[in-house]
Amino acid sequence: MKLRYISFFGALLLSSSIAIAGFLQPAPVTVTVNDDGSGTASGDMATARFADNDFDLIGCGIRTFDDGAGGVFEFGFCQAQDSTEVNGFCSTDRSDILDTLKATADYSFVTFSWNTDGECTRVGFSTQSFYIPEHLDSNLPDDDDDDDDSDD
């Protein structure tokens, strides 16, 4: 009897965990800096946010200012830092690249490149299901550490 109950609830638990599944493809932040100062960076935001270190970060943004002369100054930027604290930054005021920057979304995969002057030469976003974390947690396999950084 006890075995039946155990089997029943065990099956119930297993079925509920199977329902919360799907393909995952975590992309930890990587930053590559060349000798001339140019470089590339990539990574998905969820994996960076819930990494088991205090360094990983990646993202892009846009700033808009009143230039004090009746006009507006707008520039975009991307930045990334990997687990070894290697940084990469770029900025741009090109309207076509700014349009791409505006396409970022939650849990996006971000990739960008910059030239020797720190100008963004390539920016890309990918919003795929396999970048969305299961429970607002890292997409990487759990370690022994059970610290859960839930936003709610």
Added chain:
Amino acid sequence: MKILTALVVVQTALIVFLLATITDSNENPDPLVFTDQHSATDQLAENPLSRSTPREVHYRLDEKRLRKIIREELAAQSNAGSARDTKAEPFQAYEAKHEVQREMVDQELEYFRSVGAISDMEMQDLQTEISKLTEADRREMLRKLIKAMNAGEIKGRL
């Protein structure tokens, strides 16, 4: 023979007279004489009943009036020149102001480079100041900031 001689004498006399007249006009220049000759059609428009004899209008300008006109023209030109200079002053002040702003942002960047770090609040203030520069200076200052951050000379976040 006598007739020929007479003609030659008359011709010579005429030439001498013309020469004398030209010489006299060079020594004593006549006042300027402008003749405005109305055409026959203008005359008919004014007085359809008149005949076709053209009417002449003479304008005489003496030296005094000429000097007066020249003085008025020179005064008008000097006024136009000072107006151009006055318009140039605000533009020079505009350029000087932007040069000062650019220098200030450059010095701030040097300060953050010497400190080795920039806080989030300082970054926002710096970007606001950069936004007030000219387009070329904005690009240059942003380039300097990003290069310094990529080189690890300034630690911070955008």
